[in-house]
Amino acid sequence: MFAITPRISDDTALFSLLDELRDPYNVYQQRNLLPVRFGDGSIGHIGGRIGDSQVENTDKEFRIRLDLSCYKPEEVKITTNSHRVTVHAKHEERRDNHGFVSREMTRTYKLPNDVDVHSASSTMNNNGTLTIKLSKTALEAPKEVTIPVEFNKE
Incomplete structure (x- = not known):
């Protein structure tokens, strides 16, 4: 008797394989990858499993994308x-x-710490991708302060 050990070139593939082995119902879940355009113009994917999410934290906003394709x-x-x-x-x-x-x-x-919770908004598209956006609070530039000069007659 001997063991067969798969050769996996990177950790991502290993963790993906372990997730597949741990989840016996994985074959029933959708594997559709939905294209998502990020703030910097690049295109990524969200999906593969219901509940997958992506978080993007930029200077201007905090954004969450979440696959909720099974929910209205x-x-x-x-x-x-x-x-x-x-x-x-x-x-x-x-x-x-x-x-x-x-x-x-x-x-x-x-x-x-620098998000404005009152600016929170959300949208859900036809594919079931929920997007939540929160604006960052504007950091005020230091104001010029005049320091009076007192004359001391000594």
């Missing part, structure tokens, strides 16, 4: 405070190709 916009609730954003999605039991399914997920993101 009215099934998603987003809350925020000065420290975090929480996304909660839930739908009741419904029929699908394999029988009945109900889903619920909660994902929480830590916010940087």
Whole structure:
């Protein structure tokens, strides 16, 4: 008896293989990759698994993209405070190709200190990608301060 050890050239492939082996229901999940354009013009992908997300933190905004393709916009609730954003999605039991399914997920993101939580906005596209944007607070340039000169007659 002997063991077969696969040769994997990089850690990403290894962790991907381990995830596939750990998740016995992985064959039933969609593997569609949805193209996403980032703020710098580059194109990436979000998707592969329901609940996958990407976080982008730039000088101007903090952005979260989350794959919620199994949920309708009215099934998603987003809350925020000065420290975090929480996304909660839930739908009741419904029929699908394999029988009945109900889903619920909660994902929480830590916010940087320089975001304005009152600027938070969200959109969901036809593919089920939820985008949450929060603007950064403007850092005020130091104002010029005049220091009076006092005359001391000694």
